[in-house]
Amino acid sequence: MPHNLFKELKNWFDEYVSGFQYPDREDQKQIDLKYHHSYRVLNEIRDLSKSLNLPRRQVTMAKIIGLFHDIGRFEQYDRYQTFSDARSLDHAELGVEIMVDNNLLSGLDEVDKDRIYRAIKYHNKIEIPEASFREDKTGLTYARLIRDADKLDIWNIFARHYSSNDDNNKLTHSLSPDGGITPEVYERMKKGEVIKYRTLKTRDDMKLMQMGWVYDLNFRASLARVKKRGYIDQIYRSMSSSPEADDIYQQIIDYLNHI
Ligand SMILES: [Fe+2]
Incomplete structure:
Protein backbone atom coordinates (compact mmCIF):
# COMPACT_ATOMS: atom_id res chain seq x y z
CA MET A 1 0.00 0.00 0.00
CA PRO A 2 1.45 3.40 -0.95
CA HIS A 3 2.85 5.14 2.09
CA ASN A 4 0.77 8.30 1.90
CA LEU A 5 -2.39 6.79 0.49
CA PHE A 6 -4.64 7.48 3.45
CA LYS A 7 -3.46 11.07 3.75
CA GLU A 8 -4.05 11.68 0.05
CA LEU A 9 -7.51 10.14 0.24
CA LYS A 10 -8.34 12.31 3.21
CA ASN A 11 -7.31 15.41 1.28
CA TRP A 12 -9.41 14.30 -1.67
CA PHE A 13 -12.38 13.73 0.63
CA ASP A 14 -12.16 17.20 2.20
CA GLU A 15 -11.76 18.86 -1.17
CA TYR A 16 -14.66 16.88 -2.64
CA VAL A 17 -17.03 17.71 0.22
CA SER A 18 -16.07 21.39 0.14
CA GLY A 19 -17.58 21.43 -3.37
CA PHE A 20 -21.04 21.05 -1.80
CA GLN A 21 -21.97 24.55 -0.66
CA TYR A 22 -25.53 25.78 -0.28
CA PRO A 23 -26.91 29.24 0.45
CA ASP A 24 -29.68 27.67 2.53
CA ARG A 25 -28.47 27.01 6.08
CA GLU A 26 -30.66 23.93 6.50
CA ASP A 27 -29.13 22.33 3.38
CA GLN A 28 -25.61 23.15 4.52
CA LYS A 29 -26.35 21.63 7.91
CA GLN A 30 -27.23 18.30 6.29
CA ILE A 31 -23.95 18.22 4.36
CA ASP A 32 -21.94 19.17 7.44
CA LEU A 33 -23.69 16.45 9.42
CA LYS A 34 -22.54 13.77 6.95
CA TYR A 35 -19.04 15.22 6.77
CA HIS A 36 -18.60 14.98 10.53
CA HIS A 37 -20.35 11.60 10.63
CA SER A 38 -17.77 10.29 8.13
CA TYR A 39 -14.90 11.37 10.37
CA ARG A 40 -16.49 9.96 13.51
CA VAL A 41 -17.10 6.63 11.73
CA LEU A 42 -13.46 6.70 10.71
CA ASN A 43 -12.53 6.97 14.40
CA GLU A 44 -14.99 4.27 15.42
CA ILE A 45 -13.75 1.78 12.81
CA ARG A 46 -10.13 2.52 13.67
CA ASP A 47 -10.78 1.88 17.37
CA LEU A 48 -12.79 -1.28 16.66
CA SER A 49 -10.08 -2.63 14.31
CA LYS A 50 -7.45 -1.97 16.92
CA SER A 51 -9.45 -3.73 19.60
CA LEU A 52 -9.56 -6.75 17.25
CA ASN A 53 -5.77 -6.51 16.95
CA LEU A 54 -5.84 -6.21 13.17
CA PRO A 55 -2.44 -5.64 11.57
CA ARG A 56 -1.63 -2.01 10.76
CA ARG A 57 -2.21 -2.42 7.06
CA GLN A 58 -5.72 -3.73 7.69
CA VAL A 59 -6.42 -0.89 10.09
CA THR A 60 -5.59 1.51 7.24
CA MET A 61 -7.92 -0.39 4.90
CA ALA A 62 -10.67 -0.12 7.51
CA LYS A 63 -9.99 3.61 7.89
CA ILE A 64 -10.44 4.14 4.13
CA ILE A 65 -13.75 2.28 4.30
CA GLY A 66 -14.84 4.32 7.32
CA LEU A 67 -14.11 7.69 5.75
CA PHE A 68 -15.62 6.82 2.37
CA HIS A 69 -18.60 4.67 3.33
CA ASP A 70 -21.01 7.60 2.89
CA ILE A 71 -19.26 9.38 0.02
CA GLY A 72 -22.47 8.91 -1.99
CA ARG A 73 -24.47 10.98 0.54
CA PHE A 74 -23.31 14.35 -0.78
CA GLU A 75 -24.36 13.81 -4.35
CA GLN A 76 -27.53 12.09 -3.16
CA TYR A 77 -28.46 15.20 -1.20
CA ASP A 78 -27.47 17.49 -4.04
CA ARG A 79 -29.72 15.66 -6.48
CA TYR A 80 -32.69 14.81 -4.25
CA GLN A 81 -32.48 16.92 -1.05
CA THR A 82 -33.00 13.81 1.04
CA PHE A 83 -30.99 11.06 2.72
CA SER A 84 -33.85 8.62 2.31
CA ASP A 85 -32.62 5.92 -0.08
CA ALA A 86 -36.21 4.77 -0.56
CA ARG A 87 -37.12 8.17 -1.96
CA SER A 88 -34.00 8.62 -4.05
CA LEU A 89 -31.32 6.03 -4.75
CA ASP A 90 -28.98 3.65 -2.97
CA HIS A 91 -26.28 5.95 -1.58
CA ALA A 92 -23.86 3.04 -1.11
CA GLU A 93 -23.98 2.03 -4.78
CA LEU A 94 -23.60 5.68 -5.76
CA GLY A 95 -20.60 5.96 -3.44
CA VAL A 96 -18.81 3.06 -5.10
CA GLU A 97 -19.51 4.60 -8.51
CA ILE A 98 -17.98 7.89 -7.39
CA MET A 99 -14.86 6.13 -6.11
CA VAL A 100 -14.48 4.17 -9.35
CA ASP A 101 -15.11 7.22 -11.58
CA ASN A 102 -12.48 9.21 -9.72
CA ASN A 103 -10.00 6.36 -9.78
CA LEU A 104 -9.38 6.88 -6.07
CA LEU A 105 -7.90 3.49 -5.29
CA SER A 106 -5.46 3.21 -8.18
CA GLY A 107 -2.64 2.64 -5.69
CA LEU A 108 -4.19 -0.61 -4.46
CA ASP A 109 -4.31 -4.08 -5.97
CA GLU A 110 -7.55 -5.60 -7.23
CA VAL A 111 -8.19 -7.67 -4.09
CA ASP A 112 -7.98 -4.66 -1.79
CA LYS A 113 -10.06 -2.48 -4.12
CA ASP A 114 -12.73 -5.13 -4.24
CA ARG A 115 -12.76 -5.45 -0.45
CA ILE A 116 -13.26 -1.72 -0.02
CA TYR A 117 -16.00 -1.52 -2.64
CA ARG A 118 -17.85 -4.51 -1.24
CA ALA A 119 -17.68 -3.27 2.36
CA ILE A 120 -19.12 0.08 1.25
CA LYS A 121 -21.72 -1.46 -1.03
CA TYR A 122 -23.11 -3.66 1.75
CA HIS A 123 -22.87 -1.19 4.63
CA ASN A 124 -26.51 -0.12 4.27
CA LYS A 125 -28.11 -3.39 3.18
CA ILE A 126 -30.47 -5.34 5.41
CA GLU A 127 -27.74 -7.94 5.82
CA ILE A 128 -24.34 -8.91 4.45
CA PRO A 129 -24.60 -11.68 1.82
CA GLU A 130 -22.25 -13.83 3.89
CA ALA A 131 -22.11 -16.67 1.35
CA SER A 132 -20.44 -14.39 -1.18
CA PHE A 133 -17.62 -13.81 1.32
CA ARG A 134 -16.91 -17.50 1.95
CA GLU A 135 -13.56 -17.30 0.20
CA ASP A 136 -12.59 -14.01 1.83
CA LYS A 137 -12.63 -13.83 5.63
CA THR A 138 -10.73 -10.55 5.63
CA GLY A 139 -13.24 -8.97 3.27
CA LEU A 140 -16.05 -10.15 5.52
CA THR A 141 -14.37 -8.60 8.56
CA TYR A 142 -14.28 -5.20 6.82
CA ALA A 143 -17.94 -5.51 5.78
CA ARG A 144 -18.84 -6.30 9.39
CA LEU A 145 -16.67 -3.58 10.87
CA ILE A 146 -18.17 -0.75 8.82
CA ARG A 147 -21.70 -1.76 9.72
CA ASP A 148 -20.88 -1.70 13.43
CA ALA A 149 -18.89 1.53 13.26
CA ASP A 150 -21.65 3.23 11.27
CA LYS A 151 -24.35 2.12 13.72
CA LEU A 152 -22.32 3.32 16.69
CA ASP A 153 -22.24 6.82 15.27
CA ILE A 154 -25.84 6.81 14.04
CA TRP A 155 -26.88 5.95 17.61
CA ASN A 156 -24.72 8.80 18.79
CA ILE A 157 -26.40 11.25 16.37
CA PHE A 158 -29.95 10.15 17.20
CA ALA A 159 -29.45 9.81 20.94
CA ARG A 160 -28.26 13.43 20.99
CA HIS A 161 -31.04 14.50 18.65
CA TYR A 162 -33.78 12.86 20.72
CA SER A 163 -32.56 14.37 23.96
CA SER A 164 -32.41 17.88 22.46
CA ASN A 165 -35.27 20.06 21.26
CA ASP A 166 -33.80 20.32 17.80
CA ASP A 167 -36.54 19.37 15.35
CA ASN A 168 -34.55 18.10 12.39
CA ASN A 169 -37.25 16.48 10.29
CA LYS A 170 -34.75 15.32 7.71
CA LEU A 171 -33.25 13.05 10.39
CA THR A 172 -36.56 11.31 11.01
CA HIS A 173 -37.54 11.40 7.33
CA SER A 174 -40.65 13.36 8.37
FE1 LIG B 1 -24.37 5.13 4.78
Missing part, protein backbone atom coordinates in the same frame (compact mmCIF):
# COMPACT_ATOMS: atom_id res chain seq x y z
CA LEU A 175 -42.23 10.41 10.20
CA SER A 176 -45.24 11.24 12.34
CA PRO A 177 -44.35 12.33 15.89
CA ASP A 178 -47.65 10.80 17.10
CA GLY A 179 -49.32 7.43 16.85
CA GLY A 180 -46.98 5.43 19.09
CA ILE A 181 -45.74 2.08 17.88
CA THR A 182 -47.27 0.45 14.77
CA PRO A 183 -48.41 -3.14 15.61
CA GLU A 184 -46.49 -4.66 12.68
CA VAL A 185 -43.24 -3.05 13.84
CA TYR A 186 -43.80 -4.27 17.39
CA GLU A 187 -44.51 -7.84 16.25
CA ARG A 188 -41.38 -7.96 14.14
CA MET A 189 -39.22 -6.56 16.92
CA LYS A 190 -40.67 -9.10 19.32
CA LYS A 191 -39.43 -11.87 17.03
CA GLY A 192 -36.03 -10.22 16.73
CA GLU A 193 -36.54 -9.55 13.01
CA VAL A 194 -34.85 -6.75 11.13
CA ILE A 195 -37.13 -3.80 10.41
CA LYS A 196 -37.02 -2.17 7.01
CA TYR A 197 -37.24 1.59 6.70
CA ARG A 198 -40.35 1.38 4.55
CA THR A 199 -42.29 -0.40 7.33
CA LEU A 200 -41.91 2.65 9.58
CA LYS A 201 -44.86 4.98 10.09
CA THR A 202 -44.08 6.90 13.26
CA ARG A 203 -41.03 8.26 15.08
CA ASP A 204 -41.50 5.67 17.80
CA ASP A 205 -41.30 2.96 15.11
CA MET A 206 -37.99 4.39 14.05
CA LYS A 207 -36.72 4.48 17.62
CA LEU A 208 -37.71 0.87 18.12
CA MET A 209 -35.94 -0.11 14.90
CA GLN A 210 -32.83 1.72 16.06
CA MET A 211 -32.86 -0.05 19.42
CA GLY A 212 -33.11 -3.34 17.50
CA TRP A 213 -29.84 -2.70 15.68
CA VAL A 214 -28.06 -4.28 18.66
CA TYR A 215 -29.10 -7.67 17.21
CA ASP A 216 -27.21 -6.86 14.06
CA LEU A 217 -23.87 -6.00 15.71
CA ASN A 218 -20.98 -8.26 14.76
CA PHE A 219 -18.39 -7.73 17.48
CA ARG A 220 -18.37 -7.85 21.26
CA ALA A 221 -16.34 -4.65 21.22
CA SER A 222 -19.29 -2.91 19.54
CA LEU A 223 -21.82 -4.23 22.05
CA ALA A 224 -19.56 -3.10 24.88
CA ARG A 225 -19.53 0.42 23.42
CA VAL A 226 -23.33 0.57 23.09
CA LYS A 227 -23.69 -0.47 26.71
CA LYS A 228 -21.07 1.90 28.01
CA ARG A 229 -22.46 4.90 26.14
CA GLY A 230 -26.06 4.28 27.16
CA TYR A 231 -27.55 4.77 23.68
CA ILE A 232 -30.43 2.36 24.22
CA ASP A 233 -31.54 4.11 27.42
CA GLN A 234 -31.35 7.51 25.76
CA ILE A 235 -33.55 6.41 22.85
CA TYR A 236 -36.00 4.60 25.12
CA ARG A 237 -36.39 7.60 27.42
CA SER A 238 -37.41 9.76 24.45
CA MET A 239 -40.28 7.43 23.40
CA SER A 240 -43.89 7.90 24.43
CA SER A 241 -44.48 5.46 27.27
CA SER A 242 -46.37 2.28 26.39
CA PRO A 243 -46.29 -1.39 27.43
CA GLU A 244 -44.93 -2.23 23.94
CA ALA A 245 -42.00 0.16 24.32
CA ASP A 246 -41.25 -1.21 27.82
CA ASP A 247 -41.43 -4.75 26.52
CA ILE A 248 -38.96 -4.28 23.64
CA TYR A 249 -36.65 -2.17 25.81
CA GLN A 250 -36.50 -4.96 28.39
CA GLN A 251 -35.89 -7.55 25.66
CA ILE A 252 -32.94 -5.55 24.34
CA ILE A 253 -31.47 -4.87 27.77
CA ASP A 254 -31.64 -8.60 28.54
CA TYR A 255 -29.84 -9.33 25.28
CA LEU A 256 -27.09 -6.80 26.05
CA ASN A 257 -26.66 -8.17 29.56
CA HIS A 258 -26.25 -11.75 28.41
CA ILE A 259 -23.50 -11.05 25.94
Whole structure:
Protein backbone atom coordinates (compact mmCIF):
# COMPACT_ATOMS: atom_id res chain seq x y z
CA MET A 1 0.00 0.00 0.00
CA PRO A 2 1.45 3.40 -0.95
CA HIS A 3 2.85 5.14 2.09
CA ASN A 4 0.77 8.30 1.90
CA LEU A 5 -2.39 6.79 0.49
CA PHE A 6 -4.64 7.48 3.45
CA LYS A 7 -3.46 11.07 3.75
CA GLU A 8 -4.05 11.68 0.05
CA LEU A 9 -7.51 10.14 0.24
CA LYS A 10 -8.34 12.31 3.21
CA ASN A 11 -7.31 15.41 1.28
CA TRP A 12 -9.41 14.30 -1.67
CA PHE A 13 -12.38 13.73 0.63
CA ASP A 14 -12.16 17.20 2.20
CA GLU A 15 -11.76 18.86 -1.17
CA TYR A 16 -14.66 16.88 -2.64
CA VAL A 17 -17.03 17.71 0.22
CA SER A 18 -16.07 21.39 0.14
CA GLY A 19 -17.58 21.43 -3.37
CA PHE A 20 -21.04 21.05 -1.80
CA GLN A 21 -21.97 24.55 -0.66
CA TYR A 22 -25.53 25.78 -0.28
CA PRO A 23 -26.91 29.24 0.45
CA ASP A 24 -29.68 27.67 2.53
CA ARG A 25 -28.47 27.01 6.08
CA GLU A 26 -30.66 23.93 6.50
CA ASP A 27 -29.13 22.33 3.38
CA GLN A 28 -25.61 23.15 4.52
CA LYS A 29 -26.35 21.63 7.91
CA GLN A 30 -27.23 18.30 6.29
CA ILE A 31 -23.95 18.22 4.36
CA ASP A 32 -21.94 19.17 7.44
CA LEU A 33 -23.69 16.45 9.42
CA LYS A 34 -22.54 13.77 6.95
CA TYR A 35 -19.04 15.22 6.77
CA HIS A 36 -18.60 14.98 10.53
CA HIS A 37 -20.35 11.60 10.63
CA SER A 38 -17.77 10.29 8.13
CA TYR A 39 -14.90 11.37 10.37
CA ARG A 40 -16.49 9.96 13.51
CA VAL A 41 -17.10 6.63 11.73
CA LEU A 42 -13.46 6.70 10.71
CA ASN A 43 -12.53 6.97 14.40
CA GLU A 44 -14.99 4.27 15.42
CA ILE A 45 -13.75 1.78 12.81
CA ARG A 46 -10.13 2.52 13.67
CA ASP A 47 -10.78 1.88 17.37
CA LEU A 48 -12.79 -1.28 16.66
CA SER A 49 -10.08 -2.63 14.31
CA LYS A 50 -7.45 -1.97 16.92
CA SER A 51 -9.45 -3.73 19.60
CA LEU A 52 -9.56 -6.75 17.25
CA ASN A 53 -5.77 -6.51 16.95
CA LEU A 54 -5.84 -6.21 13.17
CA PRO A 55 -2.44 -5.64 11.57
CA ARG A 56 -1.63 -2.01 10.76
CA ARG A 57 -2.21 -2.42 7.06
CA GLN A 58 -5.72 -3.73 7.69
CA VAL A 59 -6.42 -0.89 10.09
CA THR A 60 -5.59 1.51 7.24
CA MET A 61 -7.92 -0.39 4.90
CA ALA A 62 -10.67 -0.12 7.51
CA LYS A 63 -9.99 3.61 7.89
CA ILE A 64 -10.44 4.14 4.13
CA ILE A 65 -13.75 2.28 4.30
CA GLY A 66 -14.84 4.32 7.32
CA LEU A 67 -14.11 7.69 5.75
CA PHE A 68 -15.62 6.82 2.37
CA HIS A 69 -18.60 4.67 3.33
CA ASP A 70 -21.01 7.60 2.89
CA ILE A 71 -19.26 9.38 0.02
CA GLY A 72 -22.47 8.91 -1.99
CA ARG A 73 -24.47 10.98 0.54
CA PHE A 74 -23.31 14.35 -0.78
CA GLU A 75 -24.36 13.81 -4.35
CA GLN A 76 -27.53 12.09 -3.16
CA TYR A 77 -28.46 15.20 -1.20
CA ASP A 78 -27.47 17.49 -4.04
CA ARG A 79 -29.72 15.66 -6.48
CA TYR A 80 -32.69 14.81 -4.25
CA GLN A 81 -32.48 16.92 -1.05
CA THR A 82 -33.00 13.81 1.04
CA PHE A 83 -30.99 11.06 2.72
CA SER A 84 -33.85 8.62 2.31
CA ASP A 85 -32.62 5.92 -0.08
CA ALA A 86 -36.21 4.77 -0.56
CA ARG A 87 -37.12 8.17 -1.96
CA SER A 88 -34.00 8.62 -4.05
CA LEU A 89 -31.32 6.03 -4.75
CA ASP A 90 -28.98 3.65 -2.97
CA HIS A 91 -26.28 5.95 -1.58
CA ALA A 92 -23.86 3.04 -1.11
CA GLU A 93 -23.98 2.03 -4.78
CA LEU A 94 -23.60 5.68 -5.76
CA GLY A 95 -20.60 5.96 -3.44
CA VAL A 96 -18.81 3.06 -5.10
CA GLU A 97 -19.51 4.60 -8.51
CA ILE A 98 -17.98 7.89 -7.39
CA MET A 99 -14.86 6.13 -6.11
CA VAL A 100 -14.48 4.17 -9.35
CA ASP A 101 -15.11 7.22 -11.58
CA ASN A 102 -12.48 9.21 -9.72
CA ASN A 103 -10.00 6.36 -9.78
CA LEU A 104 -9.38 6.88 -6.07
CA LEU A 105 -7.90 3.49 -5.29
CA SER A 106 -5.46 3.21 -8.18
CA GLY A 107 -2.64 2.64 -5.69
CA LEU A 108 -4.19 -0.61 -4.46
CA ASP A 109 -4.31 -4.08 -5.97
CA GLU A 110 -7.55 -5.60 -7.23
CA VAL A 111 -8.19 -7.67 -4.09
CA ASP A 112 -7.98 -4.66 -1.79
CA LYS A 113 -10.06 -2.48 -4.12
CA ASP A 114 -12.73 -5.13 -4.24
CA ARG A 115 -12.76 -5.45 -0.45
CA ILE A 116 -13.26 -1.72 -0.02
CA TYR A 117 -16.00 -1.52 -2.64
CA ARG A 118 -17.85 -4.51 -1.24
CA ALA A 119 -17.68 -3.27 2.36
CA ILE A 120 -19.12 0.08 1.25
CA LYS A 121 -21.72 -1.46 -1.03
CA TYR A 122 -23.11 -3.66 1.75
CA HIS A 123 -22.87 -1.19 4.63
CA ASN A 124 -26.51 -0.12 4.27
CA LYS A 125 -28.11 -3.39 3.18
CA ILE A 126 -30.47 -5.34 5.41
CA GLU A 127 -27.74 -7.94 5.82
CA ILE A 128 -24.34 -8.91 4.45
CA PRO A 129 -24.60 -11.68 1.82
CA GLU A 130 -22.25 -13.83 3.89
CA ALA A 131 -22.11 -16.67 1.35
CA SER A 132 -20.44 -14.39 -1.18
CA PHE A 133 -17.62 -13.81 1.32
CA ARG A 134 -16.91 -17.50 1.95
CA GLU A 135 -13.56 -17.30 0.20
CA ASP A 136 -12.59 -14.01 1.83
CA LYS A 137 -12.63 -13.83 5.63
CA THR A 138 -10.73 -10.55 5.63
CA GLY A 139 -13.24 -8.97 3.27
CA LEU A 140 -16.05 -10.15 5.52
CA THR A 141 -14.37 -8.60 8.56
CA TYR A 142 -14.28 -5.20 6.82
CA ALA A 143 -17.94 -5.51 5.78
CA ARG A 144 -18.84 -6.30 9.39
CA LEU A 145 -16.67 -3.58 10.87
CA ILE A 146 -18.17 -0.75 8.82
CA ARG A 147 -21.70 -1.76 9.72
CA ASP A 148 -20.88 -1.70 13.43
CA ALA A 149 -18.89 1.53 13.26
CA ASP A 150 -21.65 3.23 11.27
CA LYS A 151 -24.35 2.12 13.72
CA LEU A 152 -22.32 3.32 16.69
CA ASP A 153 -22.24 6.82 15.27
CA ILE A 154 -25.84 6.81 14.04
CA TRP A 155 -26.88 5.95 17.61
CA ASN A 156 -24.72 8.80 18.79
CA ILE A 157 -26.40 11.25 16.37
CA PHE A 158 -29.95 10.15 17.20
CA ALA A 159 -29.45 9.81 20.94
CA ARG A 160 -28.26 13.43 20.99
CA HIS A 161 -31.04 14.50 18.65
CA TYR A 162 -33.78 12.86 20.72
CA SER A 163 -32.56 14.37 23.96
CA SER A 164 -32.41 17.88 22.46
CA ASN A 165 -35.27 20.06 21.26
CA ASP A 166 -33.80 20.32 17.80
CA ASP A 167 -36.54 19.37 15.35
CA ASN A 168 -34.55 18.10 12.39
CA ASN A 169 -37.25 16.48 10.29
CA LYS A 170 -34.75 15.32 7.71
CA LEU A 171 -33.25 13.05 10.39
CA THR A 172 -36.56 11.31 11.01
CA HIS A 173 -37.54 11.40 7.33
CA SER A 174 -40.65 13.36 8.37
CA LEU A 175 -42.23 10.41 10.20
CA SER A 176 -45.24 11.24 12.34
CA PRO A 177 -44.35 12.33 15.89
CA ASP A 178 -47.65 10.80 17.10
CA GLY A 179 -49.32 7.43 16.85
CA GLY A 180 -46.98 5.43 19.09
CA ILE A 181 -45.74 2.08 17.88
CA THR A 182 -47.27 0.45 14.77
CA PRO A 183 -48.41 -3.14 15.61
CA GLU A 184 -46.49 -4.66 12.68
CA VAL A 185 -43.24 -3.05 13.84
CA TYR A 186 -43.80 -4.27 17.39
CA GLU A 187 -44.51 -7.84 16.25
CA ARG A 188 -41.38 -7.96 14.14
CA MET A 189 -39.22 -6.56 16.92
CA LYS A 190 -40.67 -9.10 19.32
CA LYS A 191 -39.43 -11.87 17.03
CA GLY A 192 -36.03 -10.22 16.73
CA GLU A 193 -36.54 -9.55 13.01
CA VAL A 194 -34.85 -6.75 11.13
CA ILE A 195 -37.13 -3.80 10.41
CA LYS A 196 -37.02 -2.17 7.01
CA TYR A 197 -37.24 1.59 6.70
CA ARG A 198 -40.35 1.38 4.55
CA THR A 199 -42.29 -0.40 7.33
CA LEU A 200 -41.91 2.65 9.58
CA LYS A 201 -44.86 4.98 10.09
CA THR A 202 -44.08 6.90 13.26
CA ARG A 203 -41.03 8.26 15.08
CA ASP A 204 -41.50 5.67 17.80
CA ASP A 205 -41.30 2.96 15.11
CA MET A 206 -37.99 4.39 14.05
CA LYS A 207 -36.72 4.48 17.62
CA LEU A 208 -37.71 0.87 18.12
CA MET A 209 -35.94 -0.11 14.90
CA GLN A 210 -32.83 1.72 16.06
CA MET A 211 -32.86 -0.05 19.42
CA GLY A 212 -33.11 -3.34 17.50
CA TRP A 213 -29.84 -2.70 15.68
CA VAL A 214 -28.06 -4.28 18.66
CA TYR A 215 -29.10 -7.67 17.21
CA ASP A 216 -27.21 -6.86 14.06
CA LEU A 217 -23.87 -6.00 15.71
CA ASN A 218 -20.98 -8.26 14.76
CA PHE A 219 -18.39 -7.73 17.48
CA ARG A 220 -18.37 -7.85 21.26
CA ALA A 221 -16.34 -4.65 21.22
CA SER A 222 -19.29 -2.91 19.54
CA LEU A 223 -21.82 -4.23 22.05
CA ALA A 224 -19.56 -3.10 24.88
CA ARG A 225 -19.53 0.42 23.42
CA VAL A 226 -23.33 0.57 23.09
CA LYS A 227 -23.69 -0.47 26.71
CA LYS A 228 -21.07 1.90 28.01
CA ARG A 229 -22.46 4.90 26.14
CA GLY A 230 -26.06 4.28 27.16
CA TYR A 231 -27.55 4.77 23.68
CA ILE A 232 -30.43 2.36 24.22
CA ASP A 233 -31.54 4.11 27.42
CA GLN A 234 -31.35 7.51 25.76
CA ILE A 235 -33.55 6.41 22.85
CA TYR A 236 -36.00 4.60 25.12
CA ARG A 237 -36.39 7.60 27.42
CA SER A 238 -37.41 9.76 24.45
CA MET A 239 -40.28 7.43 23.40
CA SER A 240 -43.89 7.90 24.43
CA SER A 241 -44.48 5.46 27.27
CA SER A 242 -46.37 2.28 26.39
CA PRO A 243 -46.29 -1.39 27.43
CA GLU A 244 -44.93 -2.23 23.94
CA ALA A 245 -42.00 0.16 24.32
CA ASP A 246 -41.25 -1.21 27.82
CA ASP A 247 -41.43 -4.75 26.52
CA ILE A 248 -38.96 -4.28 23.64
CA TYR A 249 -36.65 -2.17 25.81
CA GLN A 250 -36.50 -4.96 28.39
CA GLN A 251 -35.89 -7.55 25.66
CA ILE A 252 -32.94 -5.55 24.34
CA ILE A 253 -31.47 -4.87 27.77
CA ASP A 254 -31.64 -8.60 28.54
CA TYR A 255 -29.84 -9.33 25.28
CA LEU A 256 -27.09 -6.80 26.05
CA ASN A 257 -26.66 -8.17 29.56
CA HIS A 258 -26.25 -11.75 28.41
CA ILE A 259 -23.50 -11.05 25.94
FE1 LIG B 1 -24.37 5.13 4.78
